[in-house]
Amino acid sequence: MSAGTLYSLKGKRVWVAGHRGMVGAALVRRLGSEDCEILVSERAEVDLTRQEQVERWVADRRPDAVIVAAAKVGGILANDTYPADFLYINLMIEANIVDASFRASVEKLLFLGSSCIYPRMAAQPIEESALLTGPLEPTNEAYAIAKIAGIKLAQAYRRQHGVDYISAMPTNLYGPGDNFDLLSSHVLPALLRKAHMAKVTGAPSFEIWGTGSPLREFLHVDDCADALIFLLGRYSDFEHVNVGSGSDLSILSLAQLVAETVGFNGEIVLDRTKPDGTPRKLMSADKLLGLGWAPRIPLREGVKSVYDWCLKTGVLSDSRSPSEERSV
Numbered sequence: 001m002s003a004g005t006l007y008s009l010k011g012k013r014v015w016v017a018g019h020r021g022m023v024g025a026a027l028v029r030r031l032g033s034e035d036c037e038i039l040v041s042e043r044a045e046v047d048l049t050r051q052e053q054v055e056r057w058v059a060d061r062r063p064d065a066v067i068v069a070a071a072k073v074g075g076i077l078a079n080d081t082y083p084a085d086f087l088y089i090n091l092m093i094e095a096n097i098v099d100a101s102f103r104a105s106v107e108k109l110l111f112l113g114s115s116c117i118y119p120r121m122a123a124q125p126i127e128e129s130a131l132l133t134g135p136l137e138p139t140n141e142a143y144a145i146a147k148i149a150g151i152k153l154a155q156a157y158r159r160q161h162g163v164d165y166i167s168a169m170p171t172n173l174y175g176p177g178d179n180f181d182l183l184s185s186h187v188l189p190a191l192l193r194k195a196h197m198a199k200v201t202g203a204p205s206f207e208i209w210g211t212g213s214p215l216r217e218f219l220h221v222d223d224c225a226d227a228l229i230f231l232l233g234r235y236s237d238f239e240h241v242n243v244g245s246g247s248d249l250s251i252l253s254l255a256q257l258v259a260e261t262v263g264f265n266g267e268i269v270l271d272r273t274k275p276d277g278t279p280r281k282l283m284s285a286d287k288l289l290g291l292g293w294a295p296r297i298p299l300r301e302g303v304k305s306v307y308d309w310c311l312k313t314g315v316l317s318d319s320r321s322p323s324e325e326r327s328v
């Protein structure tokens with residue numbers, strides 16, 4: 001084990017639950033440089049909301065370590081429109097994986113939450129200790145409640161059973177493999193697609209939701225995956241850990257950055273009928289920095305690399321209008 005390592009992945013069987021998602025796929029890429037065996041479960045074989053299926057799979061495959069990167073995930077509109085799905089599916093997935101892992105004597109488990117767990121009006125930058133100190137943002141309350149339950153579940157198993165279960169709270173993420181559906185995506189992939197479509201169709205403008213004034217923090221998913229593998233090896237404590245870049249910008253500034261990246265020179269128009277959500281959610285990066293990890297991919301560089309990835313894969317070329325797209 002190298003200095004500071006509390007849990008070595010060497011020779012271990014590591015289950016990435018949700019390996020086809022943006023974060024799960026980045027974790028699989030990152031784990032490729034560790035001397036471990038990566039386990040994945042296909043959805044056709046295991047629906048993670050089904051306890052029996054999860055218990056059977058974990059008992060059969062016997063992972064040593066588990067990363068819970070499977071979840072029902074979406075942007076502000078999806079969260080606001082489908083609170084039952086966001087609460088129910090996420091509660092089931094995390095409860096099933098945590099308990100099945102305990103029954104199968106998993107050595108280490110990392111649960112992933114999100115920065116929306118914190119109170120809507122939390123003091124900025126938001127420290128880990130702000131959890132449960134005030135009311136949540138209504139547009140994603142259901143998802144936040146499920147994620148808070150996940151943190152508490154990991155802590156409860158840790159306290160009652162002495163197991164090494166930890167939680168990490170990533171900020172808003174972006175990267176290859178993101179969801180570019182305009183109705184269910186997060187802001188960054190939505191803006192890339194809108195700016196690109198405006199450019200290729202010669203439109204004079206593209207729309208962004210809300211007032212453009214909310215502030216958001218962004219982290220490239222490869223930085224996030226690196227931080228998560230760092231925590232898996234170097235962190236073993238009760239409290240969750242924020243995973244962010246340490247800086248934020250307004251949604252309008254983000255839209256301008258995306259327009260520059262894409263090469264769109266027209267206007268950016270505000271659709272004020274859409275919600276803003278939390279005014280600001282910049283997380284304190286102090287705890288993770290203190291442990292010795294720092295991000296490497298600046299936002300401008302990251303957005304450019306994702307746009308290049310989009311052009312290469314053709315993921316933005318779908319000409320359907322938002323109303324024709326798959327529902328969330």
Ligand SMILES: NC(=O)c1ccc[n+]([C@@H]2O[C@H](COP(=O)([O-])OP(=O)(O)OC[C@H]3O[C@@H](n4cnc5c(N)ncnc54)[C@H](OP(=O)(O)O)[C@@H]3O)[C@@H](O)[C@H]2O)c1
Pocket residue numbers: 017018019020021022023024042043046047048049068069070071072073089093112113114115169170171172173174177186
């Ligand atoms: N994206 C962000 O901005 C962000 C920010 C903070 C935290 N996070 C956290 O990071 C984690 C991963 O997010 P992501 O962005 O990678 O989401 P994602 O791309 O939507 O991936 C989620 C994965 O979970 C799988 N899944 C969902 N329900 C399932 C079920 N019932 N059975 C089996 N698999 C199921 C999905 O499978 P299918 O491919 O079959 O649908 C998908 O592969 C989540 O815990 C999320 O809270 C994400």
Ligand SMILES: C[C@@H]1O[C@H](OP(=O)(O)OP(=O)(O)OC[C@H]2O[C@@H](n3cnc4c(=O)[nH]c(N)nc43)[C@H](O)[C@@H]2O)[C@@H](O)[C@H](O)[C@@H]1O
Pocket residue numbers: 074075076077079114115116139140143144171172173182184185186187188190191207208209210214216251274275276277278
């Ligand atoms: C990380 C996730 O963050 C989510 O909150 P949240 O940052 O507001 O999620 P986003 O959907 O990324 O939206 C961030 C901000 O961008 C604005 N925005 C502007 N144009 C667009 C657009 O075309 N699409 C989208 N999606 N937004 C847009 C949106 O109104 C909001 O103020 C939570 O709902 C989840 O629970 C999760 O925590």
